[in-house]
Amino acid sequence: MMGAKRKWDVKKLGPLIGLFLLCIVLSILSDDFLTMDNWLNLLRQVSINALIAFGMTFVILTGGIDLSVGSVLALSSAITAGMMAQGVNGFVAIFVGLLAGAAMGVLNGVLVTKGKVAPFIATLATMTAFRGLTLVYTDGRPITGFASDDILFQMMGRGYFFGIPVPIILMLTVYIALYVVLKKTTFGRHTYAIGGNEEASRLSGLRVDRLKIYVYALTGALSALAGLILTSRLNSAQPTAGTAYELDAIAAVVLGGTSLSGGRGWIFGTLVGALIIGVLNNGLNLLNVSSFYQQVIKGAVILLAVLLDRRKEV
Amino acid sequence: MRKAVGLLVTLLLTGGVLGGCSLDQNNASSDKGKTKQDGEVKIGLSISTLNNPFFVTLKEGAEKAAKDEGAKLIVVDAQNDSAKQINDIEDLIQQHVDVLLVNPTDSSAVTSAIESANSADIPVITVDRSADGGKVVAHIASDNVAGGKMAAQFIVDHLKNGGNIVELEGIPGSSAARERGEGFHQVLDKAANMKVVAKQAADFDRAKGLAVMENILQSHKDIQAVFAHNDEMALGALEALQAHGMNNVLVVGFDATDDAVKAVKEGKMAATVAQKPALIGEKAVEAAIRVHKGEKVDKFIPVPLELVQGQ
Numbered sequence: 001m002m003g004a005k006r007k008w009d010v011k012k013l014g015p016l017i018g019l020f021l022l023c024i025v026l027s028i029l030s031d032d033f034l035t036m037d038n039w040l041n042l043l044r045q046v047s048i049n050a051l052i053a054f055g056m057t058f059v060i061l062t063g064g065i066d067l068s069v070g071s072v073l074a075l076s077s078a079i080t081a082g083m084m085a086q087g088v089n090g091f092v093a094i095f096v097g098l099l100a101g102a103a104m105g106v107l108n109g110v111l112v113t114k115g116k117v118a119p120f121i122a123t124l125a126t127m128t129a130f131r132g133l134t135l136v137y138t139d140g141r142p143i144t145g146f147a148s149d150d151i152l153f154q155m156m157g158r159g160y161f162f163g164i165p166v167p168i169i170l171m172l173t174v175y176i177a178l179y180v181v182l183k184k185t186t187f188g189r190h191t192y193a194i195g196g197n198e199e200a201s202r203l204s205g206l207r208v209d210r211l212k213i214y215v216y217a218l219t220g221a222l223s224a225l226a227g228l229i230l231t232s233r234l235n236s237a238q239p240t241a242g243t244a245y246e247l248d249a250i251a252a253v254v255l256g257g258t259s260l261s262g263g264r265g266w267i268f269g270t271l272v273g274a275l276i277i278g279v280l281n282n283g284l285n286l287l288n289v290s291s292f293y294q295q296v297i298k299g300a301v302i303l304l305a306v307l308l309d310r311r312k313e314v
Numbered sequence: 315m316r317k318a319v320g321l322l323v324t325l326l327l328t329g330g331v332l333g334g335c336s337l338d339q340n341n342a343s344s345d346k347g348k349t350k351q352d353g354e355v356k357i358g359l360s361i362s363t364l365n366n367p368f369f370v371t372l373k374e375g376a377e378k379a380a381k382d383e384g385a386k387l388i389v390v391d392a393q394n395d396s397a398k399q400i401n402d403i404e405d406l407i408q409q410h411v412d413v414l415l416v417n418p419t420d421s422s423a424v425t426s427a428i429e430s431a432n433s434a435d436i437p438v439i440t441v442d443r444s445a446d447g448g449k450v451v452a453h454i455a456s457d458n459v460a461g462g463k464m465a466a467q468f469i470v471d472h473l474k475n476g477g478n479i480v481e482l483e484g485i486p487g488s489s490a491a492r493e494r495g496e497g498f499h500q501v502l503d504k505a506a507n508m509k510v511v512a513k514q515a516a517d518f519d520r521a522k523g524l525a526v527m528e529n530i531l532q533s534h535k536d537i538q539a540v541f542a543h544n545d546e547m548a549l550g551a552l553e554a555l556q557a558h559g560m561n562n563v564l565v566v567g568f569d570a571t572d573d574a575v576k577a578v579k580e581g582k583m584a585a586t587v588a589q590k591p592a593l594i595g596e597k598a599v600e601a602a603i604r605v606h607k608g609e610k611v612d613k614f615i616p617v618p619l620e621l622v623q624g625q
Binding site: 030031032033035037038041045135139140141142144158230233234235236238239240241281282285286288291292294295 | 364365366367370483486487512513514515519520521524525526528529530532533546549550553557572573576
């Protein structure tokens with residue numbers, strides 16, 4: 001928290017300038033990039049990574065990391081889809097799916113705090129275990145044929161609300177809520193404090209363990225929400241869903257200027273970071289760039305953004 | 315971080331010690347694989363991944379055939395990890411299987427494991443993907459290039475007046491993506507007034523198929539057909555097309571997974587190239603039993619492809 005005000009403008013401008021430059025280049029190269037239609041499409045694609053990355057921001061702020069987000073996404077999606085396939089009401093199935101995501105997050109949090117396992121190791125283990133459970137539950141096959149009649153579930157991924165796709169609304173609602181939490185509440189302040197100096201926080205009487213468990217639970221629930229959107233969009237729950245999503249989420253957080261060592265960062269930056277990744281994916285598709293070069297370009301852009309950020313931080 | 319590294323090392327060490335123990339027990343009981351002249355045949359099947367419905371069906375076909383023939387089948391799953399596959403195969407050799415069926419995660423990485431089986435005098439049959447080295451008595455697979463040709467021919471036959479085509483590629487550099495694309499272009503590039511307007515990778519993944527197709531639709535509104543290197547991407551693309559109200563686009567996939575066959579029956583997808591994974595698994599077990607009996611088998615056992623299409 002110390003010096004946060006002073007670095008505010010500089011830290012936030014870096015990623016934002018990068019995003020603008022990228023957009024300018026792409027709109028020059030492609031006529032289809034800067035259209036309302038394409039941006040609604042792009043934002044809808046971004047919403048899934050952004051939701052996971054919002055949770056990841058909290059975890060990284062406390063000095064942790066969560067590698068299990070992709071597996072949590074897959075398992076909670078499978079649970080919800082499986083329930084609906086058996087005729088459970090959509091609202092109930094969605095609720096249980098989100099709860100399952102939060103519960104998996106709680107397990108991560110307990111391992112990290114009570115079990116004293118390093119977050120990287122703990123979530124590496126749960127990432128593998130949850131993926132295994134997903135495969136056990138789905139028998140390695142996609143679960144389909146469930147969402148055709150449940151309006152609520154259909155809406156999550158495919159619906160529109162005053163012409164705006166529902167996933168975008170969900171993403172922005174969560175963003176605003178978490179922005180307020182981080183900025184205006186004691187929970188937010190404590191999140192920063194723990195990442196800044198855990199020992200000092202503990203000595204000054206903060207309930208460090210409990211707060212960390214909440215943060216991992218939040219990430220789990222948000223991963224589950226992202227999974228439900230994806231499942232609704234695809235009309236199927238994939239056993240392999242979310243593979244390597246943790247990397248995209250971490251990339252979004254880092255691109256946004258949040259420090260991996262904890263205590264310093266912004267949820268706004270994460271939103272910008274997720275947009276940078278989404279704009280890249282979308283723009284390179286529009287330009288029909290060969291898939292081999294796409295990977296080179298993506299890596300280079302991420303490096304460039306982080307390097308620019310570094311220079312400003314002196 | 316130091317703590318984390320320490321923990322990891324401890325874990326690895328414990329794992330190593332435990333692994334050592336179990337190995338010792340194995341060695342104690344191993345009197346150079348006594349071949350059972352009669353009784354049941356023991357077949358090992360190392361699968362590249364059971365994370366994919368195609369290989370799950372292949373495994374089930376093999377299991378059914380083994381049950382019918384009264385053979386014992388031990389299945390191990392490499393989870394798409396070449397290193398794990400080598401360990402898996404070593405384990406199967408330790409268990410003295412009579413014949414080894416290998417579905418490589420990677421054609422070159424599997425070579426050393428096959429050589430291990432060779433030196434243990436266990437005959438090896440490769441399934442679906444071939445191996446670059448080692449001694450292999452037979453290879454059982456469908457021809458991806460032929461499948462790509464089949465898909466292209468279907469599109470050429472149905473678009474009498476030509477048209478714009480989108481190609482969704484599999485994981486860049488993977489053999490399936492290479493071969494299916496190659497076969498597809500062999501036929502399509504010769505056809506008059508057919509044009510591939512966009513060719514993008516969606517990594518065999520349904521979610522990526524959806525996103526990539528959505529992006530392509532932003533810049534190409536006039537599309538008559540989509541060829542995807544597998545059904546997962548085709549089904550993702552289908553969701554994108556339906557959301558745009560483009561229900562007349564011919565979507566052709568590859569693999570004939572349950573979901574895709576259902577989509578073809580419902581008239582949503584135009585066709586999918588069927589590889590008959592269950593038949594591949596079945597033929598693999600049959601070949602293994604023939605090899606064990608000392609009968610001759612062909613070097614290459616092709617499993618026919620077929621085009622699943624609507625009415």
